[in-house]
Each structure stands twice: as C-alpha cells, then as structure tokens.
Amino acid sequence: MEEDDGLWREQLLPDRLRQDLAQHKRWQEAFRQAHPTKVCTKCGETLPRTSEHYYRDAARGDGLRTICKHCESRAKPGITLPGMRRCGRCHQWKPATWAYFRHRARVEGGWDSYCVECRRSYNHDDYRKRKAIQNHSPLARLIGESAARHPV
Ligand SMILES: [Zn+2]
Numbered sequence: 001m002e003e004d005d006g007l008w009r010e011q012l013l014p015d016r017l018r019q020d021l022a023q024h025k026r027w028q029e030a031f032r033q034a035h036p037t038k039v040c041t042k043c044g045e046t047l048p049r050t051s052e053h054y055y056r057d058a059a060r061g062d063g064l065r066t067i068c069k070h071c072e073s074r075a076k077p078g079i080t081l082p083g084m085r086r087c088g089r090c091h092q093w094k095p096a097t098w099a100y101f102r103h104r105a106r107v108e109g110g111w112d113s114y115c116v117e118c119r120r121s122y123n124h125d126d127y128r129k130r131k132a133i134q135n136h137s138p139l140a141r142l143i144g145e146s147a148a149r150h151p152v
C-alpha cells in the first residue's frame with residue numbers, strides 16, 4: 001500500500017502555516033524521542049514508536065496512529081482464513097476454537113487476540129513486571145515497612 005504522508009498537501013499551505021506545521025513536527029519528533037516505544041491499542045504489543053511500525057497521523061501527539069501496521073493490515077478484508085485466527089503475539093494462524101483462544105466477553109468477536117500459549121506467557125511477564133514495579137515503588141516500600149513495624 002502506498003503511504004500518504006500528506007507531504008503534497010503541505011506544499012499548498014501558506015508559509016506561516018507551514019512554519020507552524022514544522023514546529024508541530026519538531027514537537028512530535030521530540031515526543032517520539034522521549035517516549036521511544038508505543039503500545040498498540042489493538043494487539044497490545046510494545047513496538048518502537050517509529051513510522052516503520054505505525055502509519056503516520058499528523059493529528060496525533062506523536063505523529064503516528066494508535067494501531068500498529070500489523071494490526072491495520074490484519075483489519076483489511078481478505079487476509080482472514082475461514083475457521084482460523086491469527087495470534088496477535090506469535091502471529092501464527094491457529095484454529096478459532098476454545099482450545100487455542102480463550103473466551104473474552106469484552107473483546108470484539110469474543111475471542112482473545114492472543115493464543116492460549118501467548119496469553120499464558122504474556123500474563124506471566126506482566127505479573128513479573130507488576131511485581132518488580134511494586135517492589136521498587138516508594139509507596140510499596142512504605143507499606144511494607146509499616147507492615148513490618150506494626151504486625152497484624
Ligand atoms: Zn497491533
């Protein structure tokens with residue numbers, strides 16, 4: 001697919017607006033450098049915050065869309081296999097059955113976007129990450145210390 005980065009439209013803008021736009025783009029660039037990764041709102045993958053992984057969207061704070069390129073291409077018709085479902089993490093096609101994908105009531109179609117295996121390891125990683133954050137946050141330390149001083 002040809003990517004429309006809107007550059008041809010910029011050429012039509014008056015000078016002042018073009019300068020504003022250039023300023024805007026510098027902010028976006030600074031933002032991308034300050035926040036080098038971005039979580040796709042669809043598959044939940046953490047990817048580099050670059051136009052390689054996200055299509056450009058000038059209206060966004062970081063100049064990129066919220067859904068990764070992989071998910072955008074998956075959303076297009078014709079790339080689905082009947083009776084199969086593609087895992088958003090390992091990107092493998094697996095049978096769309098409860099044996100391979102968990103039921104998730106709030107997710108579109110009722111299927112988990114990750115296969116059972118990926119969900120298991122993802123939740124595990126997530127749990128370890130949360131644990132690590134808990135153990136290092138000043139609040140968690142305070143709570144821990146106060147619990148040690150005042151045993152219940
Ligand atoms: Zn995605």
Ligand SMILES: [Zn+2]
Nearest residue numbers: 087090115118
């Ligand atoms: Zn998977």
